[in-house]
Amino acid sequence: MTTVFNKKNIFRFAFVALLMLAVSTANVAAQESASHTVHIGVSPITVMSVSGDPLPFIVDKSTATDRIVATDASTFYNLTTNIEGVFIQAELDLPMPDGSELWISGLSSLGMTHGKVQLKGGSPLQLISGINRGYENGQAIEYAFIASPDAEDIPLQSRSVTLTIVDRANGRQEQHTQTVYFSTQSFKSSKR
DSSP states (O other), rough: OOOOOOHHHHHHHHHHHHHHHHHHHHHHHHHHHHOOOOOOOOOOOOEEEEEOOOOEEEEEEEEEEEEEEEEEEEEEEEEEEEEEEEEEEEEEOOOOOOOOEEEEEOOSSSSEEEEOEESSSOOOEEEEEESEEEEEEEEEEEEEEETTTTSSOOEEEEEEEEEEEETTTTTTEEEEEEEEEEEEEEOOOOOO
């Protein structure tokens, strides 16, 4: 079969070539123009980590004539926030036994500390408030166990203290629980 190039065939060939060129040019043009929407922002961050539990409070009442105070400052917290006005609260899970008290205090370079706070069980109390943006590492948490000398002996037991960092503006909280062990006994030496 022989193809004859006449004016009619050349016109068809040129038309097909132009059509292919137009389609490929449209594809290239479509690929060269694109739109993107970019959103830039900083999400609110409020995070805290708390070290392990305080040392057990084992109190000897045998020679005490006044209230016995045992303290421990071996625990600490780290905090990072880009929000203003967050706070840390502490809550005891159960009341302390009669004749004993548990107190807590925390240091802060970013907020206002409320000093020593007595934990009574069932109600959260602010430990540090008005925390500004920033980070702090190794801030001490101090516990104080107080026993009355005339109280009955308390066998070894524990209480859970929940530390919560609260960001009210964004409705966020992060909780950490520490366990505090304590007992009071009269360790009288037996003479034979």
